Amino acid sequence: MDPLPVVNAEFQIALLLLVAVGGYLIASYIHQSAVVGEIILGLIVGPSVLGLITYTDLVSALAQMGAIIILFVIGFDFHFSDILKGRFLLIGICGVILPWILGFLTADALGYPIEGSFFIGAALTATSIAITANVLKEMGKLHTQVANAIIGTAVIDDILALIVLSVTLDVISGATSFVDLALSVARPIAYIAAAALFGLYVVDRLIEKVDSSEIAVIFPEFVFLFGLCIAFIYALVADFFELSPMIGSFIAGVSINKVSLKHSLSIKKGSEFLYIPFAAIFFISLGILVDIHEVTTAIIPFIIILTVVAAVSKFVGCSIPARATGMDLHDSLTVGAGMIPRGEMAMVIALVGLSMGIIGQDAFISIIMASLICTIITPFLLKDWLFREKHEYPEESR
Numbered sequence: 001m002d003p004l005p006v007v008n009a010e011f012q013i014a015l016l017l018l019v020a021v022g023g024y025l026i027a028s029y030i031h032q033s034a035v036v037g038e039i040i041l042g043l044i045v046g047p048s049v050l051g052l053i054t055y056t057d058l059v060s061a062l063a064q065m066g067a068i069i070i071l072f073v074i075g076f077d078f079h080f081s082d083i084l085k086g087r088f089l090l091i092g093i094c095g096v097i098l099p100w101i102l103g104f105l106t107a108d109a110l111g112y113p114i115e116g117s118f119f120i121g122a123a124l125t126a127t128s129i130a131i132t133a134n135v136l137k138e139m140g141k142l143h144t145q146v147a148n149a150i151i152g153t154a155v156i157d158d159i160l161a162l163i164v165l166s167v168t169l170d171v172i173s174g175a176t177s178f179v180d181l182a183l184s185v186a187r188p189i190a191y192i193a194a195a196a197l198f199g200l201y202v203v204d205r206l207i208e209k210v211d212s213s214e215i216a217v218i219f220p221e222f223v224f225l226f227g228l229c230i231a232f233i234y235a236l237v238a239d240f241f242e243l244s245p246m247i248g249s250f251i252a253g254v255s256i257n258k259v260s261l262k263h264s265l266s267i268k269k270g271s272e273f274l275y276i277p278f279a280a281i282f283f284i285s286l287g288i289l290v291d292i293h294e295v296t297t298a299i300i301p302f303i304i305i306l307t308v309v310a311a312v313s314k315f316v317g318c319s320i321p322a323r324a325t326g327m328d329l330h331d332s333l334t335v336g337a338g339m340i341p342r343g344e345m346a347m348v349i350a351l352v353g354l355s356m357g358i359i360g361q362d363a364f365i366s367i368i369m370a371s372l373i374c375t376i377i378t379p380f381l382l383k384d385w386l387f388r389e390k391h392e393y394p395e396e397s398r
Contacts, residue, residue, distance in 0.1 A: 022037070033138050035375075039283055043287040043292070072249040073137075076253045080200075096160040096161055098314075098316065102313045104121035119353040123346045123367045124346065125164050125165075127158065128342055129154040132154060136382075139383065153318065159243065165349055199234075203230055221270070222264065234249055299366055311340050311377065322336065347367070
C-alpha cells in the first residue's frame with residue numbers, strides 16, 4: 001500500500017486540529033464566537049491563501065460527521081413540544097418564500113435565464129441550523145424562548161427549503177403534475193413524523209433495555225456507542241428521504257434526551273466530547289470550501305447584491321411574522337438575525353445546480369460567497385447587537 005495518502009491524511013487532520021486551536025485564540029482575541037475564528041482560519045489555510053488544505057474527501061467526510069454530531073448534541077436540549085408550534089411554521093414559510101421570490105427577481109433582473117433564476121432563489125431559502133445553534137450553545141442561550149423559536153423555525157425552514165429545491169427541479173424538468181408536487185411535500189413530512197414516533201416509543205425503550213443488560217454493566221460506554229449509532233442511522237434515513245442528514249440527527253437527539261440511564265455513561269456527555277473537535281472541523285471546512293481566486297471583478301457586484309438580498313430577505317421574512325405572532329421586538333429581531341446564515345445547505349443546493357448545468361460557474365461562486373458572508377456576520381449580529389439583555393431595550397421593558 002502506498003503510504004503517501006496515510007501521511008497526507010495525518011497531516012490534514014493534524015493541521016485541522018491546529019487550525020481549530022487557532023480559531024479559538026482568534027475568537028477570544030476579537031471577543032467573538034469560535035465559529036468566526038474557525039471560518040477565517042479555514043479561509044487562510046485553504047485554497048484562498050496558503051493552499052495547505054483543500055476540500056478533499058477526507059475533509060468532506062469529517063465535516064459531514066461534524067454537522068451530524070452538532071445537531072445530535074443540540075437536540076438533547078430540546079423537546080418536540082418546544083419546536084413543533086404553529087407560529088414557527090408561519091415564520092418558516094415566510095422566511096422561505098421571501099428569499100425565494102427576491103432571489104429569483106434579483107437574478108432575473110440581472111439577466112440570468114429563468115431556470116437559473118429559479119435555482120438561485122431556491123439556494124437562498126435554506127438556513128444553516130448548525131451555525132446559529134452552535135452560537136447559541138456557546139452563549140448559553142439554548143434554553144431561552146427565543147432559542148426555541150430560532151431552532152424550531154430553522155428545522156421547519158430546512159425542510160421547506162428542500163421542498164422548494166425538489167419543486168424547483170420538478171418545474172425545470174417539466175414534471176409539474178399534482179402527484180409529483182404532492183410527493184415532494186409529503187416525503188419529508190412523513191419522515192419527520194415516523195422518526196419522531198419511532199424515537200419516542202421504540203428507541204427510548206430499546207436504549208433503557210440495553211442499559212439494564214449485563215453488557216452495559218461490564219462496558220458502561222456500550223450504550224453511548226449505541227446511541228451514536230442511532231444518530232447516524234437517523235441521518236442516513238433522512239438522506240434517503242432527500243432531507244438534510246442534520247435534521248435526522250437532530251430528531252434523534254430530541255427523541256432520546258429523556259432516557260434514564262442507570263449503568264451507562266451519559267450519551268449526551270459522550271457526544272459533547274466528540275462535538276468539540278468535529279464541530280470545529282465542520283466550521284473550518286466552510287472556509288476551506290471557498291477559493292477567493294475564483295472571484296473575478298465581473299461577479300463582485302452580483303456577490304454584493306446577492307448577499308444583501310439573502311440577508312435582508314431572511315431577516316425581514318422571519319422577524320415580521322415573529323413579531324406578528326406575539327413575540328416582542330427584541331426576540332423578533334433576534335429570530336430574524338438567527339435565520340440569516342446559509343452555510344452548507346446553500347452550498348449543497350448551488351452544487352446541485354452547477355452539476356446539472358442549471359447555473360453557471362459565476363452564479364455558483366456568487367452563491368458560495370454570499371453564503372459564507374451571511375454565515376460570518378450572524379455571530380456578530382447575535383452576540384454584539386441583538387442577543388443582549390432586554391433591559392438594554394427600554395421601550396420593550398416598559
